[in-house]
Amino acid sequence: MRVVVVGGGFAGLFTASELIAAGIEDVLVLDQNPVPGGVAQTVQRDGFSLEPAVGSFNLPHPHLSQILDRAGVAVDTAPAASKRYVYRSGRLVEIPGSPKAILAPLVSTPAKLRALAEPFVRQGGASDETLASFCRRRFGADAGHLLAWLMASGVYAGDPDKLSASAAFPSLTLLEQEAGSVVRGGLRARRRRPDGVPGSRVHTPVGGMVAMADAIVTSLEDRYRPAFTASVVRPHPSGWVVEGVGELFADAVVLATHPESAAGLVDSELATHLGRAVSAPVVTVGLGGSGESPLPSGFGALVGPDNSMASRGLLFESSYAPGRAPTGSWLLKVIAGGALLPEVATWDDNRVVAEITAEAVRVLGSQLTPEFTEVVRHRPGIPQYVTGHEGWLAELDGLLTGRPGLYLTGWGYRGVGLAQQASDAVRTAAKIAAKSADQLD
Numbered sequence: 001m002r003v004v005v006v007g008g009g010f011a012g013l014f015t016a017s018e019l020i021a022a023g024i025e026d027v028l029v030l031d032q033n034p035v036p037g038g039v040a041q042t043v044q045r046d047g048f049s050l051e052p053a054v055g056s057f058n059l060p061h062p063h064l065s066q067i068l069d070r071a072g073v074a075v076d077t078a079p080a081a082s083k084r085y086v087y088r089s090g091r092l093v094e095i096p097g098s099p100k101a102i103l104a105p106l107v108s109t110p111a112k113l114r115a116l117a118e119p120f121v122r123q124g125g126a127s128d129e130t131l132a133s134f135c136r137r138r139f140g141a142d143a144g145h146l147l148a149w150l151m152a153s154g155v156y157a158g159d160p161d162k163l164s165a166s167a168a169f170p171s172l173t174l175l176e177q178e179a180g181s182v183v184r185g186g187l188r189a190r191r192r193r194p195d196g197v198p199g200s201r202v203h204t205p206v207g208g209m210v211a212m213a214d215a216i217v218t219s220l221e222d223r224y225r226p227a228f229t230a231s232v233v234r235p236h237p238s239g240w241v242v243e244g245v246g247e248l249f250a251d252a253v254v255l256a257t258h259p260e261s262a263a264g265l266v267d268s269e270l271a272t273h274l275g276r277a278v279s280a281p282v283v284t285v286g287l288g289g290s291g292e293s294p295l296p297s298g299f300g301a302l303v304g305p306d307n308s309m310a311s312r313g314l315l316f317e318s319s320y321a322p323g324r325a326p327t328g329s330w331l332l333k334v335i336a337g338g339a340l341l342p343e344v345a346t347w348d349d350n351r352v353v354a355e356i357t358a359e360a361v362r363v364l365g366s367q368l369t370p371e372f373t374e375v376v377r378h379r380p381g382i383p384q385y386v387t388g389h390e391g392w393l394a395e396l397d398g399l400l401t402g403r404p405g406l407y408l409t410g411w412g413y414r415g416v417g418l419a420q421q422a423s424d425a426v427r428t429a430a431k432i433a434a435k436s437a438d439q440l441d
């Protein structure tokens with residue numbers, strides 16, 4: 001069976017790796033760019049190394065670990081990343097690890113007491129509840145509002161009043177469904193972890209995301225073709241055709257692109273559906289300098305809802321991943337814009353650097369004179385799993401049933417992080433391998 005994967009971001013690379021592991025050797029990954037990695041294109045300049053999209057991930061993970069191990073991807077641990085902060089009421093507050101996070105001085109004592117009563121709150125929100133409504137219902141108005149905001153910021157740069165709790169954070173809503181309470185479910189899951197099995201910890205790829213993409217491409221041998229733009233993907237009596245510079249025939253095609261790009265390749269009915277996917281433009285800003293570091297030790301800080309800032313989160317890159325700045329220098333990565341302030345992506349570079357530097361000065365409480373600046377705009381940006389997303393996915397599955405041999409994967413569908421893409425790669429490869437086995441019978 002021949003499989004063409006359109007898109008050499010991590011979703012496409014992971015899927016190809018899993019297909020080969022499942023015994024499907026005739027795989028070809030195409031990408032319009034000259035280099036693999038999709039949105040995760042490490043910017044390396046003057047000794048600084050800025051990751052404009054994903055820059056770290058938690059390991060071990062059942063699917064991501066196996067893919068990285070298979071490709072021989074070297075990773076470092078990042079012990080300092082366990083320290084995290086929230087910027088609230090004009091100061092940086094360190095957040096102890098869960099469940100002690102509730103002790104952090106972020107909400108009033110009555111709000112804390114209400115949050116602590118979560119295990120006694122009866123189940124039952126509306127179906128397809130927003131993240132904000134879910135968190136308020138479980139943890140009370142104040143703590144719930146803050147929690148929803150921080151979760152929406154940290155993963156989606158999103159709007160907690162629009163994100164669907166069950167689509168955006170399925171493991172959270174599952175805790176309520178299975179244990180009747182988020183806290184009780186979380187504690188049970190901790191207790192279930194066998195002794196000696198380490199919890200997952202933040203890791204970074206040696207050489208950056210670009211080196212990780214290269215390692216996976218190397219493991220694919222000659223199955224990766226850069227600089228190939230697919231223009232149409234259409235059915236054919238015995239499979240699928242990918243049109244670009246010439247035509248490629250395949251038994252199955254995996255579209256591992258942003259839904260917006262996938263919409264430009266397929267028939268109008270499917271394209272209309274894919275066109276309904278929601279995304280939010282974000283801007284990643286790298287600020288680096290020499291001399292004493294203004295960054296606290298730790299992973300970074302989320303900006304709380306009481307600040308009208310363009311920045312949603314600040315990552316202390318050179319603190320948890322020292323190789324990302326030259327010796328004696330520091331590097332800060334700020335993620336700005338998103339669902340609540342998409343217009344940041346339209347600001348020119350000077351305005352972005354000036355406003356984000358001023359906000360970083362407020363958050364860090366130190367003067368900054370960046371010598372390294374870099375602005376990367378992500379458009380259409382981070383997929384937003386707003387209410388209705390699960391229905392949209394179910395309808396999409398229905399449309400794909402009528403198009404056997406066509407598959408969709410990537411951050412637009414079942415998880416915006418690398419771990420979920422690894423899991424989706426395993427799922428997609430298993431489906432294709434089952435189809436291949438049926439054909440052989």
Ligand SMILES: Cc1cc2nc3c(=O)[nH]c(=O)nc-3n(C[C@H](O)[C@H](O)[C@H](O)COP(=O)(O)OP(=O)(O)OC[C@H]3O[C@@H](n4cnc5c(N)ncnc54)[C@H](O)[C@@H]3O)c2cc1C
Nearest residue numbers: 007009010011031032038039053054230410411416417418
């Ligand atoms: C600011 C930011 C921070 C993030 N932080 C984290 C994090 O901490 N942890 C985490 O796990 N994730 C994080 N992510 C998410 C992570 O970066 C993405 O999930 C992942 O990189 C997306 O991979 P993908 O392959 O699905 O999509 P993409 O990277 O978008 O890849 C799609 C590929 O398809 C190609 N393509 C599109 N159209 C065509 C065509 N017609 N022909 C050929 N090729 C085509 C594109 O060139 C691209 O290479 C972050 C993202 C952002 C933006």
